[in-house]
Amino acid sequence: MVKPQTNDQLLLRQQFERYSENSPFRRSENTVQKTRRTWYKNHPRIMDSQAFRKHGTEMVEYICKYLDTLKDRRVTPSVEPGYLRHLIPSEAPFEPEEWSKIMQDVEDKIMPGVTHWQHPRFHAYFPAGNAFESILGDMLGDGIGCIGFSWAASPACTELETIVLDWLGKAIGLPDHFLALKEGSTGGGVIQSSASECVLVSMLAARAQALKRLMAQHPFTEESHLLSKLIAYCSKEAHSCVEKAAMISFVKLRILEPDENASLRGRTVSEAMEEDELQGLVPFFVSTTLGTTGSCAFDNLEEIGKELKKFQCVWLHVDAAYAGNSFICPELKSLLTGIEYADSFNTNPNKWLLTNFDCSTFWVRDRIRLTSALVVDPLYLKHCYDDAAIDYRHWGVPLSRRFRSLKLWFVLRSYGISGLQNYIRRHIELAKRFEQHVLKDKRFEICNQVKLGLVCFRLKGNDKLNEKLLSAINESGKLHMVPASVNDKYIIRFCAVAQNACEDDIDYAWETIVDFANELLEKEQHDELTEIINRKKEDTLAKKRSFFVRMVSDPKIYNPAINKAGTPNMSLDVTSPVVGHSSNPIIRTQTSMDRNSWISWPLAFLFNSNSDDGGQKSNVSLRFRHLDTNVRAISSRRNSGATSSPSPDNELGSINLKKSPIKPTTPSPRKGGLSLTTTSNHS
Numbered sequence: 260m261v262k263p264q265t266n267d268q269l270l271l272r273q274q275f276e277r278y279s280e281n282s283p284f285r286r287s288e289n290t291v292q293k294t295r296r297t298w299y300k301n302h303p304r305i306m307d308s309q310a311f312r313k314h315g316t317e318m319v320e321y322i323c324k325y326l327d328t329l330k331d332r333r334v335t336p337s338v339e340p341g342y343l344r345h346l347i348p349s350e351a352p353f354e355p356e357e358w359s360k361i362m363q364d365v366e367d368k369i370m371p372g373v374t375h376w377q378h379p380r381f382h383a384y385f386p387a388g389n390a391f392e393s394i395l396g397d398m399l400g401d402g403i404g405c406i407g408f409s410w411a412a413s414p415a416c417t418e419l420e421t422i423v424l425d426w427l428g429k430a431i432g433l434p435d436h437f438l439a440l441k442e443g444s445t446g447g448g449v450i451q452s453s454a455s456e457c458v459l460v461s462m463l464a465a466r467a468q469a470l471k472r473l474m475a476q477h478p479f480t481e482e483s484h485l486l487s488k489l490i491a492y493c494s495k496e497a498h499s500c501v502e503k504a505a506m507i508s509f510v511k512l513r514i515l516e517p518d519e520n521a522s523l524r525g526r527t528v529s530e531a532m533e534e535d536e537l538q539g540l541v542p543f544f545v546s547t548t549l550g551t552t553g554s555c556a557f558d559n560l561e562e563i564g565k566e567l568k569k570f571q572c573v574w575l576h577v578d579a580a581y582a583g584n585s586f587i588c589p590e591l592k593s594l595l596t597g598i599e600y601a602d603s604f605n606t607n608p609n610k611w612l613l614t615n616f617d618c619s620t621f622w623v624r625d626r627i628r629l630t631s632a633l634v635v636d637p638l639y640l641k642h643c644y645d646d647a648a649i650d651y652r653h654w655g656v657p658l659s660r661r662f663r664s665l666k667l668w669f670v671l672r673s674y675g676i677s678g679l680q681n682y683i684r685r686h687i688e689l690a691k692r693f694e695q696h697v698l699k700d701k702r703f704e705i706c707n708q709v710k711l712g713l714v715c716f717r718l719k720g721n722d723k724l725n726e727k728l729l730s731a732i733n734e735s736g737k738l739h740m741v742p743a744s745v746n747d748k749y750i751i752r753f754c755a756v757a758q759n760a761c762e763d764d765i766d767y768a769w770e771t772i773v774d775f776a777n778e779l780l781e782k783e784q785h786d787e788l789t790e791i792i793n794r795k796k797e798d799t800l801a802k803k804r805s806f807f808v809r810m811v812s813d814p815k816i817y818n819p820a821i822n823k824a825g826t827p828n829m830s831l832d833v834t835s836p837v838v839g840h841s842s843n844p845i846i847r848t849q850t851s852m853d854r855n856s857w858i859s860w861p862l863a864f865l866f867n868s869n870s871d872d873g874g875q876k877s878n879v880s881l882r883f884r885h886l887d888t889n890v891r892a893i894s895s896r897r898n899s900g901a902t903s904s905p906s907p908d909n910e911l912g913s914i915n916l917k918k919s920p921i922k923p924t925t926p927s928p929r930k931g932g933l934s935l936t937t938t939s940n941h942s
């Protein structure tokens with residue numbers, strides 16, 4: 260063991276030993292137990308280890324039952340915001356409460372508001388790891404309850420993290436320089452809470468590196484001025500956490516357009532950087548994504564890495580929050596091509612490696628460049644092995660850290676890499692199965708290259724239609740998916756999520772989607788038709804009204820025949836009001852009728868059209884005053900729903916009015932039309 264060298268180190272060493280086995284400061288076991296027992300006696304509701312054992316067992320039972328019967332619950336809750344406020348008091352209880360009462364409230368009040376991420380019908384976002392081995396690992400970590408901010412604060416916590424990160428890094432296929440325990444390596448891995456934190460931390464490290472360089476070049480320039488020159492880059496498809504990181508880091512971010520496969524290309528990045536350099540800006544950071552959130556697209560890391568070589572000191576980060584886990588499969592390692600150019604890389608085992616949140620693994624090529632951006636070293640955190648051991652507090656934002664490596668260690672050991680490979684492959688197979696379902700239905704289209712467990716699809720049609728489909732499905736609680744925008748189109752994401760998902764789950768999901776789509780499309784068709792009909796009805800009615808009103812107020816205007824009435828021996832050929840949308844229907848009339856005779860065509864038309872004969876022929880006999888002539892109006896309707904009234908804008912083009920001897924009239928063969936036949940009593 261390394262001996263403490265300074266007084267400070269000696270002091271810290273003594274503090275450390277105070278808690279170790281042989282320390283004289285350690286109280287005897289009996290005293291401790293006695294004090295504890297008395298305390299519990301005075302606080303009967305507080306859980307002692309005996310009660311913990313009992314309730315712990317019950318809790319394990321509760322969790323097992325919850326997970327085993329999950330499919331009987333709605334996948335998403337049907338509650339409104341604020342639902343819980345009405346069920347839970349607004350202040351914490353002053354007196355301790357019974358454990359059983361608390362657990363009853365879990366079932367009655369909490370569960371109704373839970374979205375069940377482990378539900379077999381949950382296909383939203385990305386998976387949330389939840390293997391039993393991981394739950395136990397977390398339980399143990401919580402039970403130990405150490406806060407491993409430094410090696411000394413809990414050596415096993417730090418050392419296990421380093422080892423497990425090397426294990427996983429090797430399994431993923433990261434280059435040796437990312438591994439902490441590889442001879443000659445300057446890199447290493449660390450567990451962060453989230454991918455967002457990984458991106459932020461890498462940006463902060465890149466910023467520190469860039470500022471250091473700029474300050475060396477421009478020693479008399481204000482640091483804040485130099486900061487204002489820094490610019491970072493990412494694709495439009497990158498996760499929003501990159502934007503957030505730039506906000507926090509106080510740097511500019513240029514969001515670039517990816518190609519048609521949602522992949523950011525090398526030239527796009529370098530051209531943007533060249534442009535910005537000409538503007539006096541300093542490119543310092545590029546965040547690429549392997550497996551984008553929206554459509555699981557892959558930026559062209561190799562191209563980008565090569566292009567970045569042309570620039571001085573630009574940090575290349577790779578965010579593979581979801582997809583990175585899959586690289587443990589040899590057949591998927593090609594998706595990692597170009598990783599040798601990267602300065603940092605992150606993936607979330609808490610997404611797709613069965614490990615519970617939080618567990619976001621992050622590796623850097625050069626740990627000094629990372630820690631020099633984040634190191635603050637107050638005396639109270641120093642320890643005698645500062646130089647010899649890793650202190651993870653310098654690798655991220657928080658000081659305090661949970662013992663997260665335990666759960667990852669449990670998972671890696673229990674499944675083995677081969678077990679995890681099988682799990683990943685199974686999800687990919689299921690996604691491919693879903694893709695096949697979509698491809699077979701010509702009403703749908705696939706919107707991404709399905710490489711892993713995410714399928715993006717949509718109904719052919721507009722965004723609104725797809726929004727309606729998704730919200731109907733989600734509202735039903737039968738299935739849960741979320742949307743994304745790919746190539747500026749609204750798409751629906753379907754992810755294989757459930758740990759033990761099987762073919763039946765995928766088939767069920769597809770059948771549910773098809774049912775909703777059928778219903779929606781039928782309704783859309785019906786709505787469309789109803790809209791057309793209603794629009795037409797409204798038009799027609801408006802015209803009829805106008806026509807009627809004008810006709811009543813001055814029939815002569817609308818019936819020139821009144822003025823041109825001929826002899827009874829006339830030959831009458833009247834063309835109906837012109838079809839169209841004119842508000843002034845025109846009647847073309849040729850008649851030699853007596854001036855005193857009149858024919859109120861519009862009234863006849865209206866009379867006819869108002870008779871709702873449900874598609875039957877409608878015969879209207881009219882005998883005209885002063886004219887010994889009968890007119891029979893015969894209409895046959897297209898169908899019961901469609902209007903066929905012989906109104907001014909009726910689709911019927913013309914009406915033939917013939918003077919003829921009285922005889923049975925012959926309906927026009929023209930469907931939906933109307934024919935008028937005049938019969939004269941004068942043969």
Ligand SMILES: Cc1ncc(COP(=O)(O)O)c(C=O)c1O
Binds near residue numbers: 454456498500
């Ligand atoms: C590619 C990518 N990066 C970052 C994130 C953010 O992850 P976290 O919630 O761990 O911050 C996600 C989340 O899905 C992601 O898909």
